[in-house]
Amino acid sequence: MAEAHQAVAFQFTVTPEGVDFRLSREALKHVYLSGINSWKKRLIRIKNGILRGVYPGSPTSWLVVVMATVGSSFCNVDVSLGLVGCIQRCLPQGRCGPYQTPQTRALLSMAIFSTGVWVTGIFFFRQTLKLLLSYHGWMFEMHGKTSNLTRIWAMCVRLLSSRHPMLYSFQTSLPKLPVPRVSATIQRYLESVRPLLDDEEYYRMEMLAKEFQNKTAPRLQKYLVLKSWWASNYVSDWWEEYIYLRGRSPLMVNSNYYVMDLVLIKNTDVQAARLGNIIHAMIMYRRKLDREEIKPVMALGIVPMCSYQMERMFNTTRVPGKETDVLQHLSDSRHVAVYHKGRFFKLWLYEGSRLLKPQDLEMQFQRILDDPSPPQPGEEKLAALTAGGRVEWAQARQAFFSSGKNKAALEAIERAAFFVALDEESYRYDPEDEASLSLYGKALLHGNCYNRWFDKSFTLISFKNGQLGLNAEHAWADAPIIGHLWEFVLGTDSFHLGYTETGHCLGKPNPALPPPTRLQWDIPKQCQAVIESSYQVAKALADDVELYCFQFLPFGKGLIKKCRTSPDAFVQIALQLAHFRDRGKFCLTYEASMTRMFREGRTETVRSCTSESTAFVQAMVEKSHAKADLRDLFQKAAKKHQNMYRLAMTGAGIDRHLFCLYLVSKYLGVSSPFLAEVSTVVGCVLCPTALLHPGLGPSHEGAQPVFCLAGSPEAPWRAGPAFLPTPQLGLRSWAQREQHPLRVVGVLVTGNRQTYDLSGGDSTTETSEAVAGRGRAEWGPGSSHKPYVACAKGTTGWWPGSSCTLSRTVPGSEYVADTTCRTGALGVWHLTGCGLHCRCSRNPGVSPPARSPNPRSACLTQSSTPITWVLEVALAL
Numbered sequence: 001m002a003e004a005h006q007a008v009a010f011q012f013t014v015t016p017e018g019v020d021f022r023l024s025r026e027a028l029k030h031v032y033l034s035g036i037n038s039w040k041k042r043l044i045r046i047k048n049g050i051l052r053g054v055y056p057g058s059p060t061s062w063l064v065v066v067m068a069t070v071g072s073s074f075c076n077v078d079v080s081l082g083l084v085g086c087i088q089r090c091l092p093q094g095r096c097g098p099y100q101t102p103q104t105r106a107l108l109s110m111a112i113f114s115t116g117v118w119v120t121g122i123f124f125f126r127q128t129l130k131l132l133l134s135y136h137g138w139m140f141e142m143h144g145k146t147s148n149l150t151r152i153w154a155m156c157v158r159l160l161s162s163r164h165p166m167l168y169s170f171q172t173s174l175p176k177l178p179v180p181r182v183s184a185t186i187q188r189y190l191e192s193v194r195p196l197l198d199d200e201e202y203y204r205m206e207m208l209a210k211e212f213q214n215k216t217a218p219r220l221q222k223y224l225v226l227k228s229w230w231a232s233n234y235v236s237d238w239w240e241e242y243i244y245l246r247g248r249s250p251l252m253v254n255s256n257y258y259v260m261d262l263v264l265i266k267n268t269d270v271q272a273a274r275l276g277n278i279i280h281a282m283i284m285y286r287r288k289l290d291r292e293e294i295k296p297v298m299a300l301g302i303v304p305m306c307s308y309q310m311e312r313m314f315n316t317t318r319v320p321g322k323e324t325d326v327l328q329h330l331s332d333s334r335h336v337a338v339y340h341k342g343r344f345f346k347l348w349l350y351e352g353s354r355l356l357k358p359q360d361l362e363m364q365f366q367r368i369l370d371d372p373s374p375p376q377p378g379e380e381k382l383a384a385l386t387a388g389g390r391v392e393w394a395q396a397r398q399a400f401f402s403s404g405k406n407k408a409a410l411e412a413i414e415r416a417a418f419f420v421a422l423d424e425e426s427y428r429y430d431p432e433d434e435a436s437l438s439l440y441g442k443a444l445l446h447g448n449c450y451n452r453w454f455d456k457s458f459t460l461i462s463f464k465n466g467q468l469g470l471n472a473e474h475a476w477a478d479a480p481i482i483g484h485l486w487e488f489v490l491g492t493d494s495f496h497l498g499y500t501e502t503g504h505c506l507g508k509p510n511p512a513l514p515p516p517t518r519l520q521w522d523i524p525k526q527c528q529a530v531i532e533s534s535y536q537v538a539k540a541l542a543d544d545v546e547l548y549c550f551q552f553l554p555f556g557k558g559l560i561k562k563c564r565t566s567p568d569a570f571v572q573i574a575l576q577l578a579h580f581r582d583r584g585k586f587c588l589t590y591e592a593s594m595t596r597m598f599r600e601g602r603t604e605t606v607r608s609c610t611s612e613s614t615a616f617v618q619a620m621v622e623k624s625h626a627k628a629d630l631r632d633l634f635q636k637a638a639k640k641h642q643n644m645y646r647l648a649m650t651g652a653g654i655d656r657h658l659f660c661l662y663l664v665s666k667y668l669g670v671s672s673p674f675l676a677e678v679s680t681v682v683g684c685v686l687c688p689t690a691l692l693h694p695g696l697g698p699s700h701e702g703a704q705p706v707f708c709l710a711g712s713p714e715a716p717w718r719a720g721p722a723f724l725p726t727p728q729l730g731l732r733s734w735a736q737r738e739q740h741p742l743r744v745v746g747v748l749v750t751g752n753r754q755t756y757d758l759s760g761g762d763s764t765t766e767t768s769e770a771v772a773g774r775g776r777a778e779w780g781p782g783s784s785h786k787p788y789v790a791c792a793k794g795t796t797g798w799w800p801g802s803s804c805t806l807s808r809t810v811p812g813s814e815y816v817a818d819t820t821c822r823t824g825a826l827g828v829w830h831l832t833g834c835g836l837h838c839r840c841s842r843n844p845g846v847s848p849p850a851r852s853p854n855p856r857s858a859c860l861t862q863s864s865t866p867i868t869w870v871l872e873v874a875l876a877l
Contacts (some may be wrong), residue, residue: 016412025117036353038662041290041332044291045290046555046711048166048168048292050292050566051166051169052166052168052169052171052292054122055122055126055162055165055166055169055170055172055173056122056126056129056160056161056162056169056173057118057121057122057125057127058162060114061118062114062118065114065115065117065118065121066110066111066114066115067082068114069110069113069114069117070107070110070114073106073110074347080110080113083113084106084109084110084113087109087112087113087139088105088106088108088109091105091108091109094254107632126172126173127158128156128160129157129160129161129173130173130175131175132156132157132160133157133173133174133303133304133597134175135151135153136597136646136649136650137149137153138150138153138154138300138644139646139649139650150243150404154300154302157302157303158302161302161304165295165296165304166292166293166296167289167292167293167294167295167296167307167310168292168296168307168308169292169296169304170296170304170307171307171599173304174304174306174597174598174599175598175599176228176232176233176234176596176598177228177233177234177235177595177599177600177601177651178228178598178651178652179221179224179225179228179234179657180651180652180653180657182213182217182218182221182661183213184652185654185657185658186209186212186213186217188647188652188654189209189654189658189678190205190206190209191610192200192588192607192609192610192654193205193588194514194611195586195588195609195610195611195613195614196586196609196777201619201693205677208673208674208677209674210826211673211674212338212673212674212675214674216665216670216672217661219665219668219670220659220661220665220668220670223659223664223667223668223701224661224664232599232600233598233599233600233601234660235602235656235659235660236417236600236601236602237657238659238660238663239254239602239659240602241534241731242663243326243477244474245318245324245325245326245327245475246323246325247390248390248391249389249390250387250388250389250390250454250537250538250785251318251386251387251390251454251455251473251474252298252386252387252445252446252449252452252454252538252541252542253445253446253541253545254541255473255474255475256445256454256471256472256473256474257445257474257479258441258444258445258469258470258471258472258474259444259469259470259472259479259482259483259486260440260441260469261430261467261468261469261490262490262494263428263437264429264553265494265851266428266466267466267493267494267499268466268499268503268504269465269466269503269504270362270499270502270504271365271369271422271462271463271464271465271466271499272362272363272365272366272369273358273499273503273504273505274462274466274468274493275361275362275365275420275422275460275462275467275468276358276359276360276361276362276363276365276505277358277492277493277497277498277505278460278468278489278493279336279349279420279460279500280355280356280357280358280361280484280497280632281488281489281492281493281496281497282417282460282489282490283349283355283417284355285315285485285488285489285492286314286417287355287591289310289313289314290332292865294310294457297484297596299597303597305594305596305597306596306597306598306599306600306601308599308600309476309477309478309481309602310477310481310484312327312329312457312477313331313457313458313476313477313481313482313485314333314417314418314457315329315331315332315333315415315416315417315456315457316328316329316330316456316457316476317413317414317415317455317456317457318455318473318475319336319397319414319455319457319474320386320390320391320394320397321390321394322391322394322395325390325475327475327476328414329476330415333415333416333417334348334349334350334417335347335348335412335416335417336349336416336417336418336419336420336729337412337413337416337419337420337453337456337519338365338368338419338420338421338516339383339420339421339422339451339453340368340369340371340421340422340424341375341422342374342375342380342381342492343374343375343376343379343380343518344372344379344382344409344412344413344518344519345368345369345371345516345517345518346412346416346516346517346519347364347365347368347420347516347517348514348516349361349417351510354512357505357507357509358497358505358506359504359505359506359507359508359509360509360510360513361505362504362505362509363509363510363511363513364513364515364516365422367515367516367762368422368516369422370520370787373518376520377523377528378521378523378525378527379521379523380450380530381450381531381535382450382523382531383450383451383452383453384449384450384531384532384534384535384538385397385530385531385534386452386453386454386455386535387446387449387450387452387454387534387535388533388534388535388537388538389534389537392530392533393534395530396527396530396531396534397821399526399527399735400523400526400527400530401526401606402732404522405520405521405522406521406522406523407735408520409519409520409521412519413453413454413519414455415455416456418456418457418458418459418460419452419453419456419458419459419460420459420460420462421447421452421453421459421460421461421462422462422465423443423447423451423461423462423464424464425463425464426463426464426465426467427439427440427443427463427465427467428440428463428465428467429551431551433551437549437550437551438547438548438549438550440467440469440549441547441549442542442545442547443461443463443469444461444469444470444471444604445471445542445545445547445725446538446541446542446545447471449460449538449539449542450535450536450538452471454471454473455473456473457472457473457476457477458470458471458472458473458482459471459472460846464505464540468487470482478592478594478602478603480594495785519599525740534632536622543756562670565634565635565638566638566641566642568591568641568642568645569637569638569639569641569642569645570638572589572591572608572613572641573590573608573613573616573617573634573637573638575608576589576608576609576613576614577616577620580614580617580618580621581621586609586614586617587609588607588609589607589608589609589643590606590607590608591604591605591606591607592604592605592606593605593645593648593649593653594649595648595649595651597649597650598651599753601651601751604648604649604651604653604655604656605648605653605654605655605656606641606644606645606648606653607644607654607655608644610637610640610644611640611641612633612636612639612640613637613638613641614636615633615636615637616630616633616636620634652853658678660674661675662675662678664677673823699860726861729768
């Protein structure tokens, strides 16, 4: 209470003698300084807005134009060709006022004319710069062989670019992401799937693509072109909404990513001291962001990259919703939220208008570390809500955190600049311990599932030995953005701030600072049950993660470049070779490239499994080719990969265009066999979770979340971008290793605090005999499930109740039905060798079915026609 009284600026007491006022000079001083600080920020933003708005011009250039116009008039030279006189005649006349004298009217007319010329020049230079930045021929030229056209282009860009641009100066000069021609996208798509399809499958795909290009695509393309004219970027808003914000699966592991500390440099072992320096450096970086003092990233030193993603780096939280999340961004925040030993704290970063120094922050964090108070009921695992399903978190937020002290405490976390987690464990890279780096990575990726606030733009993680790391949410920006922050912070910590010999921050702290504030919660038993349920879901997901990090020392990119090869292409081709040696087949491979040369650009897909790379891999495996031939094949594969990467960076990718065409088709209610087939082959890359149901448009209300299982040639359903939101409850997919025409798809679904193998398999290497043969099985006491014969060829199976609807079946099957799961069960279709089985997870207290593997089914071995199935499934929880 003492701190609360000190925070009151004045008090008054009503007595019989009158009103007694008591003023707190110190509190009034802080209020005054806070107001001054706020006005300074507003003035800086106004100034930056003006400078940014007139770029590449400047107020100085306006003054030069005005002086030139006035000087020419004194020399009796009318550079305005009579326009100054026309403006002067249009000015209001009067005996009194500012326009009384002819000299004043002349000067004002020349100022207006000069301003018009200046604004016109700015518009012309800006459009010229945008046109120049639309040229990407320099990317496709060989190193050291720059054409004369590119040299002239580079000189023009330098002339039109100011020497001291601010962070967002180039935003209005950046070109918009172009919409590729449908024919070009389809051609590149067919090239990307050619190594994965046989002749019959490829011919079928060609026919579908031709039909789509001639009939459906022109209508969809018109809407995309119209959007590209109207919006800043025709992809980014849909990508953020449908790929990130509408994903209902846990953010932890599926979406969030981590960033490591310097692994070979040790600054200090004092946890609080390291945090003091790092957080002080972070707020310094935020100040530079607010003032736009950070220079924009420039390719080759002349081509600017889009900086819009940096706007939401701080003061941003992803707020959960039942159907879609929302990114909440504040213009300012003066505190951070801290988690330590199951307790939440609010730590102020400023004293009045002054940013706390590193030694003051160290003292404040040490106070938190020394605080012996226990967690409140339900507080310890509260953050598990952000690690579980988004729907469950949204429902709990509305039910338990919409009023009272819970609302105030939650707002303190969500309105913080960022989140800080103080761990009691110690992690660091140890060259003598091979597993140390992997354990370090897993701790940053998911921790113990309740000591990270996964909704914040990023969580700063501090271990007991002073080692740090970040866990970043993905919707607001891509990884390079947080990389800029981390690079600045680590450099400032190591080279500018420093530590004492004992490992503490330099300087003496101010002991008069009030200690951090404990956040108060009132979490009922019902909410605690929801928290525990989310924790179990998150824990099962974390336990399913196998992460292996290691340091590769034999060589690096320097040696690869000496061989005149792109390091990126080298690694991607090596991945293809390793995967083929391990699995004996190829699959669609996703590599992300950036499109930040365009306004509000984010990423594009590079499909690194090409015909050239597969030819090299097969030649390596055969071991019958000469080294010169292998080298030639490798160079062709590397050049092909580099060309595809450049195409993706210049807006000529495949997947984002198809993704937007797919969305437009859903908005218009247009069905396209080609887009449906594409979404199957690429592993549902085109169909976000909210759009999988046939005929369900993006704005359809009351839609139940569904997910897609696709038995695709050679590829599991998530062979597309790794950023595609996984279905609810932690879906995991696998594909049969055996080579047979009919593909097998299985899933693991986590729910009700248990993990269910809905495919019936124990591992990814289960053979087709065990998958195809199920036998007769009962589900324990009270079970009403009846077995059935799945195939006419003799395969026996079983049929439990299900929430799935069987729309079609494999030729030869004798059973088609539509039944419903019992309340609380999970249902999913399973495609076996020659039949479709629907299997439910067991309710509590009911035993799972016994397995009775039968010999290989005749219909599996006799099947000759490749079949691709898309089965849509609803989870009934």
